[in-house]
């Protein structure tokens with residue numbers, strides 16, 4: 157399959173949570189870690205999130221580096237039914253970066269048109285077990301000229317990319333706090349039946365960033 161390389165970024169508590177049970181996630185990691193995330197964005201052609209994160213966080217997903225990148229990454233939302241509201245920060249910043257909403261081929265045509273009328277680009281691909289098929293979404297990104305994509309969550313999208321075995325690199329920022337089992341998991345259910353089936357990664361770097369730890373991993377193929 158022709159697909160971009162996939163980097164999955166996670167910013168979690170020590171126990172792997174990306175938000176409290178109520179959905180609060182700003183900020184788990186500190187300023188230095190968030191600065192590195194901006195550089196990661198600038199180094200990728202696209203930044204990818206699930207509709208759950210778009211709704212919960214109303215993010216801009218711009219690379220705020222100094223100096224700014226020559227070209228902002230394309231902001232991509234996986235949104236099976238094209239249900240993203242055509243307002244909020246992703247739309248307010250359309251003059252600075254492209255927004256691409258990827259939904260299902262049989263998704264709501266009227267909503268898709270409303271997103272396009274508001275300035276977003278859209279693409280329709282095949283459904284998968286959890287919304288949009290991960291491989292189909294990545295193939296669509298390759299067609300849009302994306303060679304490197306940075307996925308910034310949430311937990312469900314992270315799980316489906318890991319389950320599809322398309323995560324080439326993990327950038328894991330870990331903050332010294334514990335959110336407990338009611339917190340939202342950085343990686344949602346993988347339906348593993350045994351330890352032998354667990355996806356494995358090889359650590360290639362480990363740094364301190366103020367109070368946080370930044371670990372980089374590559375896929376073990």
Ligand SMILES: NC(=O)c1ccc[n+]([C@@H]2O[C@H](COP(=O)([O-])OP(=O)(O)OC[C@H]3O[C@@H](n4cnc5c(N)ncnc54)[C@H](OP(=O)(O)O)[C@@H]3O)[C@@H](O)[C@H]2O)c1
Nearest residue numbers: 167181206207208209212236287288309310311312313316
């Ligand atoms: N700490 C951090 O850095 C950080 C980063 C990101 C998010 N968060 C937090 O994470 C939470 C959101 O995470 P989430 O897991 O609920 O949502 P999510 O992963 O952002 O989005 C999940 C939704 O995306 C759609 N989708 C389409 N194709 C998919 C696919 N192949 N795999 C998975 N989902 C697909 C599905 O909705 P449809 O079927 O309707 O399309 C699915 O319900 C928020 O609380 C947010 O604040 C934290």
